[in-house]
Amino acid sequence: MxxxxxxxxxxxxxxxxxxxxxxxxxxxxxxxxxxxxxxxxxxxxxxxxxxxxxxxxxxxxxxxxxxxxxxxxxxxxxxxxxxxxxxxxxxxxxxxxxxxxxxxxxxxxxxxxxxxxxxxxxxxxxxxxxxxxxxxxxxxxxxxxxEDGIDEINRSLDTFGRFTPEFLAEATRTPSELYKAVEDVLKGPELKLPAGHEIVDKSGHVRDTVRVKWYEQPAGRTYRGYHFGSDDVPDLAVHPSAVEGLVGxxxxxxxxxxxxxxxxxxxxxxxxxxxxxxxxxxxxxxxxxxxxxxxxxxxxxxxxxxxxx
Known part of the structure; x- marks a missing residue:
C-alpha cells in the first residue's frame, strides 16, 4: 500500500x-x-x-x-x-x-x-x-x-449498525452525546454568539452561532478572533464556560x-x-x-x- x-x-x-x-x-x-x-x-x-x-x-x-x-x-x-x-x-x-x-x-x-x-x-x-x-x-x-467525538461515533456505529435508523435516531436527538459528536466531527464545533448578536453566513442564512478554530487554544480569545470564516462577529471576550471541552x-x-x-x-x-x-x-x-x-x-x-x- x-x-x-x-x-x-x-x-x-x-x-x-x-x-x-x-x-x-x-x-x-x-x-x-x-x-x-x-x-x-x-x-x-x-x-x-x-x-x-x-x-x-x-x-x-x-x-x-x-x-x-x-x-x-x-x-x-x-x-x-x-x-x-x-x-x-x-x-x-x-x-x-x-x-x-x-x-x-x-x-x-x-x-x-x-x-x-x-x-x-x-x-x-x-x-x-x-x-x-x-x-x-x-x-x-x-x-x-x-478524538472523543470520533470515538463516540465509532462506538455508536458498533452498537446501532452503520447509520441505521437506530443510529440516526440517537444522532439527531438533542442533546445526545452522539448528536454533538456528529456535529463537531462532520460540521465543525460551533460557538453560540452573545445574546442579541447574529450573522449572515456564506449561504445567506441568519445564524446565532459561528464555527470556531477548533485547532487553536480558546483561552483568552474573542468571538471575532476565534471564529472560523469572514463573517462580521462581535469583538467580545469568550467566556470560558462557552468553550468547555475545546482544548485545541x-x-x-x-x-x-x-x-x-x-x-x-x-x-x-x-x-x-x-x-x-x-x-x-x-x-x-x-x-x-x-x-x-x-x-x-x-x-x-x-x-x-x-x-x-
Missing amino acids: PSYYDIIGDIHGHAEELVELLLELGYQRYGQGFRHADRMAIFVGDLIDRGPAITEVIQIARSMLDAGDARVVMGNHEFNAIAFHTAVPGSANQWFRERSEKNRKQHQATLDQLSTRELADAIAWFRTLPVAVELDGVRVVHAAWM YPPDAPPVLVGHYWLTGTPVPLAVNVACTDYSVAKNGKLVAYRWDGETALSAQKFHWVGKE
Whole structure:
C-alpha cells in the first residue's frame, strides 16, 4: 500500500475539475477511476450536491476506493443525504433530516441528477464510509479531528449498525452525546454568539452561532478572533464556560487534513500540523489537494489546485 497520499478537498459534483486535478497530480485513467503508480488519493467528503456532474464524481471516487487507489471519508453532505432518505420507523412521511425547503434546496442537484436506483445505491455506499481515517502518520476528517467525538461515533456505529435508523435516531436527538459528536466531527464545533448578536453566513442564512478554530487554544480569545470564516462577529471576550471541552489540537499530534470550510485565496496551512483543502470549487473557487509525503510540519508548497487562482 502507498505510504504517501494526496488529500483532495470537497468536490461537490465538479467532475471536470476533479479529473483535471488528478491528471495534474500524475494519476492516469484506470477503469472508471484513476491510479497513481505509488500514491493514493484520500477524499475528504462532500462529493455530492451543488455541482453539475455528481454521478461522475461518485463513480470516480467509488471506483478508486474499490480498486485500492483511494480512501473516502464521510462529509456532512453524505451524512445529510443518508438522513434525508431514511424514514423514521413507524411514521408517515417523516425523515431523519427534515425535508424543508432549505434542506431540499441544498440537496436538489443530487435529486435532479441521480435516478431513484442510483440514489439508493449511493446512499447504501455512503453508509459504509468512515468518518475519519489515520494512515501512516496522517489524519483525514471532514471538519474537525475531535478524538472523543470520533470515538463516540465509532462506538455508536458498533452498537446501532452503520447509520441505521437506530443510529440516526440517537444522532439527531438533542442533546445526545452522539448528536454533538456528529456535529463537531462532520460540521465543525460551533460557538453560540452573545445574546442579541447574529450573522449572515456564506449561504445567506441568519445564524446565532459561528464555527470556531477548533485547532487553536480558546483561552483568552474573542468571538471575532476565534471564529472560523469572514463573517462580521462581535469583538467580545469568550467566556470560558462557552468553550468547555475545546482544548485545541496539539502541535505535536499527527498532521490532520480537513475540508468543509469554504476557504478562499491562496492555500496555506492553518497551523503547523493542520490544513484545509476546501477552497470553494462549488462557488467558482479552486479544487485543492495537499500532497503529503510524510512530513510532520505541513507546507504551503505542498498544495496543488485547479480552477480560479
